[in-house]
Amino acid sequence: MDNMAAGHRVDLLQGEPLVLLERAVYVPAHKALLLSDVHLGKAETFQMAGIPIAQQVNEETLERLRSQCDQVQPQQIFILGDLFHSRQGLVEDVITAWSTFLSDTSAQVTLIIGNHDRAALDPVFDMDYSSDPISLGKLLLSHEPASSDLLPKNHLNICGHVHPVVHLQGAIDSLRFPCFYHEHEPQRLTLPSFGSFTGGHEVSIGTGRTAYITLEGGLMVLDSPPKED
Template sequence: MSAELSRLRNGVPSREGYGTSWTWEQERLELLPEKALWRPEGRELLIADLHLGKAEVFQAHGIPLPSDGDRGTLNPLLDLCARVKPKTLIILGDLVHGPLGLTHSLRETLKALPELTGCAINLVGGNHDRPCQLVGMPQHPSYQLGQLWLSHEPEHPPDHSSQKACLLNICGHIHPVATLSYGGDRLRLPCFAYDATEERMLIPSFGELTGGYECGQLDRKWLVAEGTIVPWQNPESRARKGRLVR
């Protein structure tokens, strides 16, 4: 194992955090302050939008970013996997940022990722992953897990699904954030966002070098702030009806 992989495995600081339990139909999920979803029934850990190699892609276009951004994404992931010990890590797309970012070092790290995380890995291919050849990590299409429909971009289950009305779409791609304003102060935070009309949960981007997009006036949001989850509901959406949210 290379020195870089050893640092990734052994140089991970301890982190503490408390998740928030949320129930949709028969599915119980834990919203984690590490910007991940935990499905305890099958011990699946869901994350999205790591965008590894993004600094190198920017460097190739003349934008000087430091090359250690991936460590700020991978170390928290390894720490989280060591803490919750998932059976399967499900990455909902955009594991990498593009072919120009796939350095030899990153390819070696990705090949070792199942060993480093201690679990199987399912990658739902995202729009940034599709042009990339990721050796040892095949890209899967969207699929059903229990009452969940897992995808990268927001989408509906296939029309031929007999359970279409009973599936919750869990997806990434949007990098949802919420902006809180008070007087002249503004605070922009990553968030989980639930849309009761579409039966969809957007999860925040896991990567350190990723931006965010306002996710609109959805029914429910959970802000990620200071290592904790803060439930927050837009005043405009409180009268809207959705499925049971706790």
């Protein structure tokens, strides 16, 4: 299978081509799938607070992950934080769904512990955990954006936490899209939240700041503020 054909190739760092998928990144050189901010159990957390949210958001999220694993056949999966939303949301159905994914995949799964995960790591699942950023070739993987002093020259920080989105204004209304957000100095790529029910933070686009939006028809690249119609 041509793993490059599964998504959209971008070259943000010489020698480390990336393939942008729907809300995730594949790194062919390391056979690694990267994603962040899955927030499993968020719907259940809201339900406990009396807010009616459909539970199928977890299945929708995990089906996307399974589909991408089928596409690119990763040997490694790195989750860059916030796999779970809260301890309250770790109900039996959520635990079973994630345990089933882990048992079904042949990839080695590593979770970089995010701020939401710190309160939701009981039970411990059959995967690796890291409290610190992880180096993968010239990539530095972290949950929150890494400080510039931690990033060696000619390296790229790939992180999550922010849930970047952009608004595009049409003739009638505006649409909000999750995006990959590339800051050129320091070199950083912030991943969109992988979960289907996560919210988002609008990011600014301009000199040294580029947004990539994956669409069914191709890849949209925004390196200047969108014009309003």
